[in-house]
Amino acid sequence: MKRISSAIYFTIALSLLVGVSMPSAAQAAEPTVQTLEIYGGIIDENHPLNSEDQYTEVSTDLGVTWHPAYLVGGNHPWGNVAGTNSWLNCAPSFFDCLNVRSDYRYRFYLAPGWSASNLVADMKIDNYGWISLNGTDISGEQAGQWNSGGPIALEELTHTGWNELHVVLVDQGGWAGINFHLTYTVTSPEPIKVLEPRAPSTLAVDFNLEGGDGSVDPISYTLGAPALTLPAPTRDGFTFQGWAKDSLDGLIVDSEQYIPDAAVTLHAIWDKIPAIDDKGTTDDSTDIPVETTTSEQVKRTLAETGLDPMPISLLAFGLVLAGVLLIRKTKRS
Amino acid sequence: MPETILADGTIIHWSPVPAKRKKNSKLLVVGELLVTLGILVGLFAVYEVFVQDEVIAASQTKLAQQFGHEVKKSKKFVDPAKAKTLGQIFGRMYVPRFGSDWTRLVAEGTRWHPVLNEIGVGHYTRSALPGSAGNFAVAAHRGGFGGAFKNIHRLESGDRIYLETNDYWYVYKYLQTKIVDPTDVSVIDSVPFELDGAHVGGKYMTMTSCTPIFVNTQRIIVWLELEKEIPIADGPPAELGLGN
Numbered sequence: 001m002k003r004i005s006s007a008i009y010f011t012i013a014l015s016l017l018v019g020v021s022m023p024s025a026a027q028a029a030e031p032t033v034q035t036l037e038i039y040g041g042i043i044d045e046n047h048p049l050n051s052e053d054q055y056t057e058v059s060t061d062l063g064v065t066w067h068p069a070y071l072v073g074g075n076h077p078w079g080n081v082a083g084t085n086s087w088l089n090c091a092p093s094f095f096d097c098l099n100v101r102s103d104y105r106y107r108f109y110l111a112p113g114w115s116a117s118n119l120v121a122d123m124k125i126d127n128y129g130w131i132s133l134n135g136t137d138i139s140g141e142q143a144g145q146w147n148s149g150g151p152i153a154l155e156e157l158t159h160t161g162w163n164e165l166h167v168v169l170v171d172q173g174g175w176a177g178i179n180f181h182l183t184y185t186v187t188s189p190e191p192i193k194v195l196e197p198r199a200p201s202t203l204a205v206d207f208n209l210e211g212g213d214g215s216v217d218p219i220s221y222t223l224g225a226p227a228l229t230l231p232a233p234t235r236d237g238f239t240f241q242g243w244a245k246d247s248l249d250g251l252i253v254d255s256e257q258y259i260p261d262a263a264v265t266l267h268a269i270w271d272k273i274p275a276i277d278d279k280g281t282t283d284d285s286t287d288i289p290v291e292t293t294t295s296e297q298v299k300r301t302l303a304e305t306g307l308d309p310m311p312i313s314l315l316a317f318g319l320v321l322a323g324v325l326l327i328r329k330t331k332r333s
Numbered sequence: 334m335p336e337t338i339l340a341d342g343t344i345i346h347w348s349p350v351p352a353k354r355k356k357n358s359k360l361l362v363v364g365e366l367l368v369t370l371g372i373l374v375g376l377f378a379v380y381e382v383f384v385q386d387e388v389i390a391a392s393q394t395k396l397a398q399q400f401g402h403e404v405k406k407s408k409k410f411v412d413p414a415k416a417k418t419l420g421q422i423f424g425r426m427y428v429p430r431f432g433s434d435w436t437r438l439v440a441e442g443t444r445w446h447p448v449l450n451e452i453g454v455g456h457y458t459r460s461a462l463p464g465s466a467g468n469f470a471v472a473a474h475r476g477g478f479g480g481a482f483k484n485i486h487r488l489e490s491g492d493r494i495y496l497e498t499n500d501y502w503y504v505y506k507y508l509q510t511k512i513v514d515p516t517d518v519s520v521i522d523s524v525p526f527e528l529d530g531a532h533v534g535g536k537y538m539t540m541t542s543c544t545p546i547f548v549n550t551q552r553i554i555v556w557l558e559l560e561k562e563i564p565i566a567d568g569p570p571a572e573l574g575l576g577n
Contacts, residue, residue: 030408030422189418241459251442251458252417269459301515302552303443303455306543307386307477309378316375323367330360 031113031189038106038182040167041071041086049073050092057197058090059103066198069104072177078145080179081122087177089169097171104167104178105197107223109261110160111190112254117158118151119165123180129169131182133157134224151185158186161259162195162223193261195223205258206265209233212240227257230266238270381477382547389479393453397425397436401497410499413462416441419448424463426454426471427495427573430488437481439496443472450474453481460521460539463496463503464562468537470521475542475553482542486510488555494538495573500565505538505557512544513552520554528556 041053052068059066071086072094080086087094090102110117121131121139128143136157139148169178186192201223207216212233221228230243232255242252243266252269337345400408400422408422416423419442426437437453448455454473461467473481492507509528513520521539524531531537536559543549569575 251419254417271459302513302518302521302541302554303449303457303472304445304515304543304549305443305449305472305482305541305552306475306547306549307381308549309382309477309547312374312378312381316371316373316378319367319371319374321371323364323369323371326360326364326367330357330364333357 031115031187033116034186034188034190034192036108036184036192036194037083038165038180038184039084040088040104040178040180040182041069042084043071043073043086047071049086053088055197056088057105058088059105060090060097060100062101063103063105066105068197069102076124076126076175076177076179078124078126078179081124081181083181084179087124087179089171089177094175094177097169097176098173100171102169102171102178104169106165107162107195107199108165108184109162109193109195109259110158110186110188111261112160112257114158114160114186114188115155116185116187117154118185119148119154120151120183120185121146121148121180122182123147123167123178125169125178125180126176127170127172127174129167129178132166132168134159134164159224160257161227161261164224203260204263205260206263207231207233207243208265208267209235210268210270211235211238212268212270221260227254227259230255230258233268235268235270241269241271243267244269386477386480389450390481393437393451393479393481394434396452397438400425400438410497412500413498416456419444420452422452423456424496424498427497428488428492429573430492431484433574437473439471445478449481450478453479457521461523461536463498463538464501464536464559466534466536467523468521468525468539470539470541472541475544475549476546482540483546485540485542485553485555486544488540493560493572494540494557495570497565497569502563502565502570504560504563504570506560508537508556508558510553510555513554515550515552517552520552520556525556531556 038055040056041047043049047054049071050073051071053071054068056069057066058069069088069090070092072089072092073087074080074085076087076094088104090097090100119131119133119138123142123146125142125144125146128141130137130141131139133154134157138152138154138157139146165182165184167178167180167182169176184192203221203223205219205221205228207218209216212235214233216231216233219228230253232240234240242255243258244252245264245266253266339345400410410425411421411423413423415421420440422438422440424439426439428435439454439456440448440452441456442448442458443455449472454471457470457472460470463469475482475485488507488510490507494505494507496503496505511520511527519526520528521541524533524535525537525539528537538557538559540555540557541552542554544551544553563570
């Protein structure tokens with residue numbers, strides 16, 4: 001019996017170990033379909049009835065100020081959209097936003113290289129409303145129960161960088177609120193990045209010159225603004241190659257069309273201009289266009305490129321040894 | 334004291350297990366669990382070295398076959414000059430010395446994920462582009478995770494390495510092998526100081542990997558020099574035997 005138990009234990013543990021170590025599909029930079037599911041709303045033990053919805057922000061003054069939307073429950077006579085169990089409103093009940101226009105907002109970032117931007121909407125709207133992307137109405141005015149019936153193509157309205165999706169509701173009295181499930185898909189090399197509700201609408205871009213001359217003032221980027229053109233600093237004896245988020249990686253961002261996806265400090269990347277006599281070459285060699293790299297810009301060490309089974313082997317040995325010693329000691333006593 | 338009466342009338346008296354025996358019994362179970370866990374972890378190490386290595390090598394080879402410059406290939410190379418993002422694949426490498434069917438993709442960056450572990454060969458960001466003056470430097474695993482450069486120590490004079498991109502085949506010929514410390518990053522400089530005959534304007538390639546295998550305290554590096562570049566339209570180098 002003990003042997004069978006050990007075998008089961010052994011099998012489960014090995015499966016877990018193998019499961020976590022199997023190679024995953026590569027191509028992080030290959031565009032794949034990315035999906036953003038938006039539910040308005042869901043009540044659970046952490047988000048009870050009449051509480052603030054942590055995922056949705058609402059403005060009742062046309063975007064001047066924003067506060068959390070409220071989960072007003074699922075007892076509306078029209079029922080709930082599949083996947084949701086609550087409606088949203090600008091106040092904690094169905095009846096407190098009379099004659100108010102409420103804009104529910106979601107902000108998300110798309111990395112360069114995206115394509116095929118689409119939205120599928122399933123909504124219940126009481127009294128009436130619409131959906132807009134980056135300020136353009138994409139649904140038309142809708143009232144009651146409305147399903148887009150298929151993907152709404154949004155390529156022409158979608159921006160590289162930050163986008164703003166609004167669900168707009170107008171309350172004309174009586175029962176009022178909004179209940180929806182939106183599925184946004186895009187083919188992109190990176191996942192869709194969603195901004196936390198009520199996060200500031202500006203992102204600070206700071207610069208580390210990494211030894212460059214002078215200083216560069218930080219830039220405040222406003223979400224939705226045109227891409228930034230980054231400054232080009234100078235440094236004696238070096239050629240400026242660009243800005244990188246990670247000074248070790250040295251992966252350069254697009255200095256002509258840069259849109260930050262978060263507050264960031266960019267690091268200057270420099271190439272040292274080689275001395276003529278490094279290898280005893282003649283003066284003529286200075287005319288040769290050379291793409292230079294020096295050790296200081298590339299990496300502080302050469303890449304680590306090998307599995308080291310020693311630590312795990314020692315761990316295995318230690319466990320067996322401890323077990324054997326314990327068994328021997330127990331049997332002796 | 335509990336007792337059991339058997340069918341033939343025999344009475345068996347059960348006495349409680351002494352406390353010390355109970356404690357010993359628990360310790361015995363712990364000891365056995367430790368031994369079992371130790372064996373499991375040991376087997377996992379064996380799996381990593383011998384099984385996972387082969388699985389990943391096959392996965393990398395399969396991935397390499399999906400990419401190409403040809404119209405029929407579903408996944409295209411990125412132009413090397415535009416490969417600025419970690420993991421962007423800009424070429425495919427062939428090393429006949431590693432085996433007639435050995436091929437791996439080359440991607441930007443030398444991080445384990447997603448480059449060295451999943452794709453195979455990584456380009457040191459900021460080192461020269463293939464075919465350019467300077468030093469086109471790449472890294473790959475030696476042991477484990479597919480061990481793309483497992484046989485780097487077998488490269489020798491007369492060997493060639495072929496790199497296929499969207500526009501050109503680059504053929505590099507072997508120059509020199511060296512064992513260095515991990516901190517000796519000058520080996521991937523534009524003009525590697527320790528490479529005999531290196532000069533400004535030379536078009537070099539450096540392959541780096543760990544050594545000794547599975548110990549990894551040093552780096553083995555191989556220097557090569559561009560021998561020729563062939564426009565893709567002219568077809569692959571005949572010596573690769575890939576057909577046109």
